[in-house]
Amino acid sequence: MVVVHIDMDYFFGACEELRHSELKGKPFVVGTAAEKDKMRGVVQTANYEARKYGIKSGMPTMQAFKLYSELSYFKEDYDYYESISKRIESLLASYHKPIERMSIDEFAIDFGKESYYESELTAKEMKERINKEIGLPCTVGVSYSKTFAKMACDSAKPNGFKVIKEEEIKEFLGNKDVSKLPGIGVKTEARLKEMGISRIGELAAANPLLLIDKFGSFGKEMFELANGIDRSKIVERAETLSIGRESTLEEPTADMQKIDKKLGELSHEVKRELDKKGYVFKSVSVKARYQDFTEAIRNASLTHYSNSEELMLGMAHKLMEKLVGDKEVRKVGVRVSSLSGGIGQRRLA
């Protein structure tokens, strides 16, 4: 499994820079209070220029102005940040992979069984497109699980790109403070210190029974994380939920008959998953990956919900014909979205 974690850099601040281009390169903060009461609020985000003066998020605005009196100030504007977050999400959704929006400016994307090489190419493209099309900087972490992709990302901020593979995780974690592991707050950190554990490497070497005794199931979880075992899953939101399958062709081809055979298999698998979860679909999309690794996607929507495999395949065929033309493809995918239902979901959860 490969997971790509994308975290926007100083998101609120970067959003403000986007609409106030005169601010570029100048220290400013986004705060909680209205502009006229700014001294009563707290700093939400400080841009990197402001951080150079020691200004940090969570700090009273008054203190920030003491550190740098010429500071520019804006009140936070969630609706605006949310609208940009949605644009980032739909850019990422165009890659047709399961996405979990972890917060307004953080996304975890499931790359499934793709290789690190392929994932890196795509993840770099995502980073670049966010930069070019939305106009914002972000940092990207790639790893074999959700937690470690996020940690890779955190370690590469700002504007970075970091890959951590299974075989590198021990070294990556070893010397880090236990507080860097998600879920370990100040209290747990203090209790671990009492046990003589302050680094993740020490946690990894601790007696798991002792940890379970002290922290219950979380003790087991942190022991596993410290040892590079992460069970956290990517959870898609209902609105962005989709079910898809993709597969590499035996050999690159532009022959629609051969491609249709693959589309048939994929549609069948999608249909089975759909039934298992009790969903019906309204939209179908297909993806083609060409010889040069570029990808193209097409989608179409019905006016009603359906659960027909025939209909799915028929739509997939029509869409794919347009994508293939006379170009050879090496990989194809079928995905349904705009789902409804989900009766089976509860049973499965």
Ligand SMILES: [Mg+2]
């Ligand atoms: Mg961020």
